[in-house]
Amino acid sequence: MSTEGTESPFTQSTGSARHAVLAELAAAGPVHRVRLFTGVDVWLITGQTEVREALAHPDIRRSPEQIPHREATPPELAAAMHQHILSSNPPDHTRMRKLVAAAFSRGGVAKLTSRIGALAAELLDELAEAGADGSTVDLVAGFGYPLPITVIAELLGVPPERRADFRRWSVIVTSGPAYPAEVYLGAARELLDFLRELVADKRAAPSTDLLSDLIAVRDGQAALTEDELTSMAFLLLSAGHETTVNLIANGVYALLTHPDQLALLRAESERLPDAVEELLRFDSPVQVTLPSVTAAPVRIGAVTIPAGEVVVPALLAANRDPNRYDLPERLDIAAAHGSHVAFGHGIHHCLGAPLARAEGRVAIGALLERFPRLRLADPAAEPERVPSLLLNGMRELMVRVD
Numbered sequence: 088m089s090t091e092g093t094e095s096p097f098t099q100s101t102g103s104a105r106h107a108v109l110a111e112l113a114a115a116g117p118v119h120r121v122r123l124f125t126g127v128d129v130w131l132i133t134g135q136t137e138v139r140e141a142l143a144h145p146d147i148r149r150s151p152e153q154i155p156h157r158e159a160t161p162p163e164l165a166a167a168m169h170q171h172i173l174s175s176n177p178p179d180h181t182r183m184r185k186l187v188a189a190a191f192s193r194g195g196v197a198k199l200t201s202r203i204g205a206l207a208a209e210l211l212d213e214l215a216e217a218g219a220d221g222s223t224v225d226l227v228a229g230f231g232y233p234l235p236i237t238v239i240a241e242l243l244g245v246p247p248e249r250r251a252d253f254r255r256w257s258v259i260v261t262s263g264p265a266y267p268a269e270v271y272l273g274a275a276r277e278l279l280d281f282l283r284e285l286v287a288d289k290r291a292a293p294s295t296d297l298l299s300d301l302i303a304v305r306d307g308q309a310a311l312t313e314d315e316l317t318s319m320a321f322l323l324l325s326a327g328h329e330t331t332v333n334l335i336a337n338g339v340y341a342l343l344t345h346p347d348q349l350a351l352l353r354a355e356s357e358r359l360p361d362a363v364e365e366l367l368r369f370d371s372p373v374q375v376t377l378p379s380v381t382a383a384p385v386r387i388g389a390v391t392i393p394a395g396e397v398v399v400p401a402l403l404a405a406n407r408d409p410n411r412y413d414l415p416e417r418l419d420i421a422a423a424h425g426s427h428v429a430f431g432h433g434i435h436h437c438l439g440a441p442l443a444r445a446e447g448r449v450a451i452g453a454l455l456e457r458f459p460r461l462r463l464a465d466p467a468a469e470p471e472r473v474p475s476l477l478l479n480g481m482r483e484l485m486v487r488v489d
């Protein structure tokens with residue numbers, strides 16, 4: 088299908104409307120030429136097999152020009168924000184990923200997993216108090232958002248007394264153009280200054296956090312540079328929390344709008360890990376991976392994409408591919424669908440997937456257990472989604488907990 092010449096409805100829609108547009112595209116085939124709201128014509132991939140092919144292809148490469156909101160970042164900040172693994176290619180990617188993966192597997196993440204329950208319980212106490220009189224409460228602002236930010240803050244070793252600042256800058260910087268340019272830039276500068284200071288402190292006095300591990304881990308002469316370290320911290324912040332908040336909010340919304348599935352999960356809580364996988368598939372937190380560029384003509388499915396073209400693998404569509412799933416539009420926590428591509432595929436496959444899964448299970452499990460009468464404040468209204476190309480999230484999710 089070709090929509091060349093006019094902007095694709097794909098980039099103008101959100102939520103269930105976007106699922107519908109993608110389903111219509113997917114019915115016509117796995118590879119499409121569409122125009123983004125930026126005016127750029129791209130190749131949108133909707134088939135799951137083809138998405139995997141594209142993400143594993145050595146001639147489809149990350150390009151700095153394709154980083155979203157990049158134009159909002161002045162050059163002096165860009166170097167310290169964008170030199171991370173998600174936007175790099177081999178051999179840089181290979182070197183950095185090895186170091187970061189080594190730091191991730193050094194036990195800090197596993198230890199952190201046991202903290203998530205305590206953090207979730209604290210936030211649920213606050214929600215219970217706010218909603219005890221029947222008032223509506225926002226699950227995004229009060230639970231889904233602060234939980235992963237606090238987890239990342241602990242992961243990086245942000246001292247408790249700086250958590251509030253860290254959270255304030257993070258909200259602004261990861262929201263990008265939603266804030267006036269001077270507010271965004273002010274927060275980005277403060278956050279980067281803080282991260283540089285944090286790196287210096289950890290270097291002087293290493294601790295048991297991931298940042299200390301990243302500084303300490305050595306791979307021959309291939310240690311991370313200062314800019315790579317701050318960029319990596321910056322990536323963990325955005326990759327680690329904007330996605331997890333979407334898993335929690337989209338997941339809870341999906342359960343609340345499918346009472347039979349919610350009842351099944353409440354009755355058989357051992358289904359929680361499978362339920363989280365199904366929620367990741369059904370309304371994936373990440374819509375498309377970072378757009379990439381063909382370094383040579385590349386064949387995806389039956390289509391040859393010329394060199395120099397932008398390729399956009401749509402995880403949201405691939406997770407509802409009618410060629411991959413019998414009933415892709417149906418939420419079924421007992422279906423045992425097997426794999427999905429919510430965490431991407433290939434060399435950039437999500438490094439934080441075990442942590443994200445742990446956060447999703449603990450958060451959703453604790454929420455359901457704490458609030459047996461949890462329900463949508465307005466069952467007739469679809470929550471407003473964040474207008475983003477990369478992510479699939481909600482601005483707010485109003486519920487009652489009493």
Ligand code: HEM
Pocket residue numbers: 172173174184239242322323326327328330331334372373375376377402428429430431432434435436437438439440442443444
């Ligand atoms: C990469 C999804 C949580 C760290 C990715 C990618 C996806 C993804 C789709 C690949 C993007 C691309 O190819 O452009 C998710 C989802 C999450 C989640 C759905 C939550 C439900 C986390 C967490 C962390 C994390 C909690 C760490 C604290 C990373 C990193 C990469 C990445 C470091 C880059 C890997 C590389 O480029 O080699 N994630 N993520 N993610 N994610 Fe996650």
